[in-house]
Amino acid sequence: MGPPPVVTGISPKEGPPGTRVTIRGEFLGTSATDLIGLKICGCDCLLSAEWKSKNKIVARSGPCKGRGDIIVTTRSGGEGTSTVQFRGYHESVGPVKESAVWVEEAAPPSLPWGRRPMSPTAYTPPDPLGLSTEGDDCKFPEEDLHELFPDGSGNLTDENFQPGWYLLEHQSNTSFEDLKAGMVFLQRKVESQKEGQLSFLKENTGAVMDQLDRLVLLKNMYEEDQRKNGKEPLPSLQAAIEESITLADSLFAEILSRKENADKTREALSLLTRHKFLFQLPASIDNNIRKKEYDLVVNDYTRVKNLFGNTDVKLFQKILAEIDRKIEDLKEKLHTRMKTMPINVQEQTKYIRLLVSLNWEGDAAWVAITSRKEYLMNLMNKVKDHFKQKEDLEIGDKGKRKPKESESEGCWSGVRSDWCGAACGALSAELHALWPLARRYFAGELGGQPSEPMRHPQLKEMIIAVVEQFSEHMRLCLLSGGGTVAHDVLRARLTTNLRHLREALDSLLKLDLPKQPLSVVEKVIFDYRVHGMTMFLQRALKRVKGLKDKETWKIEEYTDYGAITNLPHLLETYMTEALSSIHKCVLSSGRREAPLFEEKGETTGVLQRHTQQILLAYVAVLRELALPKHDQEFNNTSLSVALDQCLDETKCEEPSGRSRQQQLLVAGANALYTRRQLLVELPGTFQNFELPQPTEALEATKNALADLEATIADTYLEHKGDPLVGTIEPSMYMGRHRIQDDELVQDVRPYVYEIINNLIAVHAEVDSVCGQSSSRYMRDICETVCEELARLACGAPARSRAAAFQARLEYTLLHAACANHLTRKAENYLMEALARIPPLDSEEDKKRMDSLLEGFKKRMELQLVSLNCNMETV
Incomplete structure (x- = not known):
């Protein structure tokens, strides 16, 4: 990175937008491509910049106003600084200033009586002092003017105009003598304006006198007219008009009489033609009715009513009465056909238009709408009765023979599924006819004049009644009764019925029905989905309850x-x-x-x-x-060899x-x-x-x-642990042998081996089934055994030194054998039993005790390993 650019001088130091500015400084870029930014008073001027050298740049100023820095940015040095400032201002264009736009060279003419033009800013006023400012490019700083006159303005048209501001802004370089001459020019100009009104009258005296003469002449002519015609000229005008009318009648009376006779002749010929149409009309009506060309009948009837509706001729009245009778019969026929269902909408609309054209008494379109609604409700009742009868017949056929469990289908039967499809199809088809017919009726397209405040609620009630009846039938069809079907059948029927219901809802949505009837169908679909979900879960519940019969162990x-x-x-x-x-x-x-x-x-x-x-x-x-509940006791004998086997294997x-x-x-x-x-x-x-x-x-x-x-653990402990514990005390005192005080103990009594063997038998049985989780059962049984040993130690304390040695040896061996199965509570029982036994006094007894323990572990190594294998806490 090189040093940042520094601007040390500019020329000129101020100017309007577009001023060519020469910028001098240091590190202004190594080439034209190195220059990436140039701002003058905050305006981006990079597009107009011309890089000359690393110490000079030429550019044109932007639309800036006021003082600001010149900031140059280069790739090599980044954003620079400036030690000088440029002042931008916007100068107004006058008539003597070179400009690129057209400027009016003369001010608009002054209007008399001090009136001003509508747009005072449309021109630049001339210098009021009459002094030329051409070539005076040195402007007084605007910031200094604001400081000298904080509340003033240099504009001649402003209310807060300050002469000092104006003189400093426009005449800052004018000498005092020139200002005095300008003062004299301004005074003469003011005096000439005061004399402007009088001079105007002097210059135009002839025109003013001529206008006065014209006004006097008009006044004389108006007074002369009043003397001749009076102040009310209308009666005389009316009399003149009536006189002209009378004169015109006398001149054209003969011509008018001949015209009247010609008109009567033409009218007679025209009546003859009309009479022919009237006489032939009854036969034409019968013929068109047989051909079902009702439009021709309506057109002829309308035409004859227009021609002869107000006739006083009795013959014509008789023929019209016969025509009216035939039309009334036609109205009744059309009304009957319009109400007879089924009928398509186009034909029904045709009958409605014919009845309206024939001025049928009543609202034909509303009668058609009501008929369709009643037909739809009756149709749904017929669908329900048909499928209920069909279902009863199927149930009767199954009743003649023993029904299978899979035949109890209930609401999931094929008949109910067909019922759902038929009802949904009927609702969709008929509402697609009823609802568009009603919309055309309320839009006035059927020729009637519906009473909207009364009919709208009635139509809404009709639609809601139809949809609610459909909902009631579908609930009776799909949500009532039980039934047992195969799983695949249940899914297929449920999917089919849901498809029928959703197709019906989609058809209603296309009709743009109100929200209330749509919500009724939506509720039926939702309840049926919930019912289907419940059926799947109830089926699973029934199968789970039957798992007892499927258990083979x-x-x-x-x-x-x-x-x-x-x-x-x-x-x-x-x-x-x-x-x-x-x-x-x-x-x-x-x-x-x-x-x-x-x-x-x-x-x-x-x-x-x-x-x-x-x-x-x-x-x-x-x-x-x-x-x-019917289970018997597993084993309540006290025979340890029978802990795991019954005496009779068959039982x-x-x-x-x-x-x-x-x-x-x-x-x-x-x-x-x-x-x-x-x-x-x-x-x-x-x-x-x-x-x-x-x-x-x-x-x-x-x-x-x-x-x-x-x-289960308590039951197993009760039926497996109690017999084991029951063998301890009898085995401990078997033979009633008493150890003498000086007798040397060489081994434990047989009951210890019996306890270990019984625990091994229990562990083998539990491990064969429970595996690594068998520790729970072994801990409970070992805890029961330790509790019994503690009770026996408390009830029969050792009375001799040899007996104490014997008891301590046995309890220590049992503790070592069951170490992996002992709970804290079992440990406490054994510690309690050992605490009641006198301790070993001599080192010889301790060594003999250790020797006997080691010998026991060697002899019983296989048993101890079997008892403590595969033990994990679960």
């Missing part, structure tokens, strides 16, 4: 939450199928239809309730499968091949998988089908499943 999959059957997958399938059907069939809204789901809307609540019913029904199925095994304990665990695994996996994925399914999230339903189902899991 066959393991379908091993998951992180245990072995599950097909029930969770069936629930997911039923829900997905229902949601998919809702999305495809009823979710999308048609033209002018409200969205099916709105935030906190009633339909959203319906979806939430049905979803919750489906999910809670599934929970109820799991509960009934896991905890049947213990269920038809599915699984014991009741295993079924209970499988039901718990199904509940846990549903709560942890299925219900977590269900919101995504709702979102994929663009449905509102069932937050409340999911929360209620999760709580219900958690309660069911807790109940």
Whole structure:
């Protein structure tokens, strides 16, 4: 980057717009392309700039006014500065100033009596002092004038005119002697203006005298006319006109009489022709009626009425009476045909026009509109009765034989679907005839004169009554009665019926009907969509309730939450199928239809309730499968070897091949998988089908499943843990052997091995079904065992040193064996039992204790590994 441009001098320093300005300075650009900006007093002058050298630029000033800097901008140096300023002003063009436009060289003539021209700014007034300013280009600074005369002006026409401003602005270089001469010129000019009126009269004395003579002559002529004709000349004028009329009659009387005779002759000939038409008209009317050429009849009748309507001839009156009788019969015939349905609109309009042309008493167009409305309502009733009768016949045929479940179709039957299509078609077709006919009637196109204040509300009530009857029939057809159909049939019928309803609504929208009848049809469509959604959900609910009969207790999959059957997958399938059907069939809204789901809307609540019913029904199925009311006690014996097996295999095994304990665990695994996996994925399914999230339903189902899991765990503990705990005390005192005080303990008593083996058996059963989630059941059973051991330790304290050593060894081994399954509460029970046993006093006893523990762990290594494998917190 080079140094920024600096402007140090300009020539000239002031001027009007377009002044050629020479700019001098330093670093004004290295070439013409390096110059990218030039502003004079804030106006862009780059287009007129001519780069001469890095110290000189020539340009023309823009439309600026006042003082301002000259700023040069170059690519190499950027925006520059200026040490000098240029003053721009706008000069007014006078008659002696060179100008590019035409200027009037002379002021407009002065008008007498001090009047001024309408546009005082249309010319430049001459110098009042008569002094030439040509060549005086040095102007007094305008800013200084404003400072000297803050409230004044140099314009001669302004009220705040200041002579000093004017002299400084226009005569700043004029000498004092010239100003004195100008003063004398101004005084002479003022005196000459004062003498202007008198000189004007002197110069035009002849013309003034001539005008006075003309005025006197006019006055004399007016007075002479009054003496001759008086002040009221109209009566004499009227008398003269009447006299001329009488004279004219006497001159043309003979000619007028001959003209009258000729007119009578021509009138007689014309009447003869008219009589012929009148006599032939009755036969012509009958002939045209047979040919259905009613327009010719109307034209002839209108013509004869115009010709002979006011005749006094009795013969003519008799013929007209016969014609009127035939026309009345024709009116009745046209009226009957206009009301007879079905009839197309064009023909009905033709009859309306004919009746209006024949002056039928009544409002023909309104009668036609009313007839169409009654016909439409009767047509919809006939459609309803026809399909109801057809449905009754089908039900009667099915009643003769045992109906299948799939034949109970109800409102989803094919007959109802045909009924919906026929009713929608009838409404659309007839309203497309009724509504345009009514619009033409109110527009006055049918020739009548409708009483709008009365007819408009009546027409609106007609349309609303028709649409409400249609709505009532469609609700009876589509929203009443139950029925069981196949899923594909349900979707097909629902889609077909919705298409019929929407086609009917589209046809009404094309007619530009009022909003109220349209809203009735929109409400029917919306309610039917909600009904369809409800049917899909109720179908899913019924299928979920039937899951109990489909449970075979066959393991379908091993998951992180245990072995599950097909029930969770069936629930997911039923829900997905229902949601998919809702999305495809009823979710999308048609033209002018409200969205099916709105935030906190009633339909959203319906979806939430049905979803919750489906999910809670599934929970109820799991509960009934896991905890049947007729279930007997699993095992309430005290035989530890029978904890996991019944004495009679045929009685213990269920038809599915699984014991009741295993079924209970499988039901718990199904509940846990549903709560942890299925219900977590269900919101995504709702979102994929663009449905509102069932937050409340999911929360209620999760709580219900958690309660069911807790109940299953308590039941399993009750029927599996109680027999195990019941064997501890009898096994502990089996043989009633007492340890002597000096006896050396070498091993634990058999009850410890029995507890470990029983826990291994329970763990094997739970792990085979629940897998990694089996820790819950093992923790509960271990906690119960520890509670029983603490109770026994409290009830039978060790009375000898050997007995204390024996008890501490057994409790320590049980703690080590069940370490992975002990809860805090179980730990407290064992610590409480150990606290009641006297501690080991000698180091020898401690070493022997450690040796016995190590030997036990080596002997029981396989059992301990089996007891503590696959344990994760769930």
